[in-house]
Amino acid sequence: MTNKLFRVNATAVLLAISLVSMVPELSAEPMHTPTKMPKAKAESVGMSTEVLGRIDEIMREQMDAGRIQGGATIVARRGKVVHFSTHGEMNVEKSRAMETDALYIMASSAKPVIGVATLMLVDEGLISLSDPISKFIPEFANQKVVVSVKSPKMDGKKEWNKEKKGNKSKEWDKSKRKVSKGKVDEPLQQLVPSEIPLTIHHLLTHTSGLPRRAILRNKGDSLATYVPKLATAPLAFQPGTRFVYGNVGIHSVLPRIIEIVSETPFNEFMQKRIFDPLEMNNTHFHVPREKVSKLVLMEAYKSKGGGGLVSTVEDFLHFEQMLLNGGELFGHRLLRPETVKMMGTNQVGDLFATSGKGVKAQKGMGFGYAVSVTLDPIAADNGRGIGAFGWGGAAGTLHWTDPENDLVGVLMLQQSGSNVGRKFAKIIGKAIID
Structure with a gap:
């Protein structure tokens, strides 16, 4: 070998x-x-x-x-x-x-195993695929979505900085701009309200807009303490409008919902109900x-x-x-x-x-x-x-x-x-x- x-x-x-x-x-x-x-x-x-x-x-x-x-x-x-x-x-x-x-x-x-666990609760009438995540985890209510806002092309950094100085919004994202050859032609970003609630359907289909990768968690975090932190990050797109494969929706948020609804620790549920x-x-x-x-x-x-x-x-x-x-x-x-x-x-x-x-x-x-x-x-x-x-x-x-x-x-x-x-x-x- x-x-x-x-x-x-x-x-x-x-x-x-x-x-x-x-x-x-x-x-x-x-x-x-x-x-x-x-x-x-x-x-x-x-x-x-x-x-x-x-x-x-x-x-x-x-x-x-x-x-x-x-x-x-x-x-x-x-x-x-x-x-x-x-x-x-x-x-x-x-x-x-x-x-x-x-x-x-x-x-x-x-992921498919966790998907089956989720669908078992759907079959039992304990949850619905259209249920908003905030029904189980309130921190997910009223989420924001990152959107791109095209800025007119401007010559030189001074012009851009002048426009930025006149905009006092905290949602103006300076970090996403790109100045190249004296012009600013990259989209700027700001936050807008989510048009529809984030649902279980969105989590199971990778159409949620949640971050692709997990937010850093503390060593002692459980699902109960970690998952609410995920709600602090804005969605990358309006739910249901794009497919972006990620981990936190199925590997973290759904297991926490399974715990809440079944009143059973996630691994115990998986052991007794599936394995x-x-x-x-x-x-x-x-x-x-x-x-x-x-x-x-x-x-x-x-x-x-x-x-x-x-x-x-x-x-x-x-x-x-x-x-x-x-x-x-x-x-x-x-x-x-x-x-x-x-x-x-x-x-x-x-x-x-x-x-x-x-x-x-x-x-x-x-x-x-x-x-x-x-x-x-x-x-x-x-x-x-x-x-x-x-x-x-x-x-x-x-x-x-x-x-x-x-x-x-x-x-x-x-x-x-x-x-x-x-x-x-x-x-x-x-x-x-x-």
Whole structure:
């Protein structure tokens, strides 16, 4: 394995996870329970074993090229697992082979899980997607929005300073001007009232205008003390008018609303209402001490996700299969079928396909509630059927549900920047023969 991959100490990873999640630790679960989902030969569910075998080939190619150290891949169709492989090493320095229950940092892959938790409360009538955030967190009432105001081009700094001196408004933002070649031609900024309230719908669809990145928090901040601080920052645009991918809405504000409405600590809600019913026995916001050795020692990366969730490839298979089943798995119903369909339906028009802010604009794609949605498989060129929905994380995780093809796929990596995910999905699409 190439030394291009920079490993980090497991203790440091554990510390980072603990700091991000801001939730108290729960008691440990058993180390590993194999998935209860049945296994079958690919041909018995209309897939090609030979084509699926290419998954192992691309993983080997990527490892040989030094782009990844290893990972795990799993595919299920018609409720049966047809491919499950581990690849490479979870600890390169110790030459420790990747294990089936290895723990991966999920980063933004936590977003769909939090989305499901939110929609469960919608199903129960405790919240509505149109509810304003201020209904639960009063600090979000009467928010301001930053708008650009074009200033006439003026020769020289003296002219600009003269105009600035005559404007006593505190909302005049001098810091955003740019003087170039004696002229001021950049927009100035000021604050205006939000035209509509910020809602749960906006948070789930990244159309809120909240800051893309988190405001600095104190070491002792909980969700209860931290989230109100987010309301002090103005919105970047009028809610619902743009798609700008960010973290604080889903990773911080929604968990706080879940706590308030359910009267349960966020991590306890997730454990009892999602992880336990789906037998996601190795999914945690805090890694128990006895499981630290299960963490994949990963390449250091600057996470764009705000989530401290860790999980396994099998646990996330359970999560995606629940969605494919219309909200139910192992005899436990989490969501109504109609709600799952709504989650995987484009909610933002063409805003996601033309965004390019926070995430790369993607042709043929839309965005539902905390998941991207394939609208045009040919334009998207992602190997998935129309209506397939899912998401991924900055560390390299990828997972989706494909209702049209009755299929789910999960890829676990801990190196970002490779193109393994797209290749993985395309192979799966080509493997469908019936």
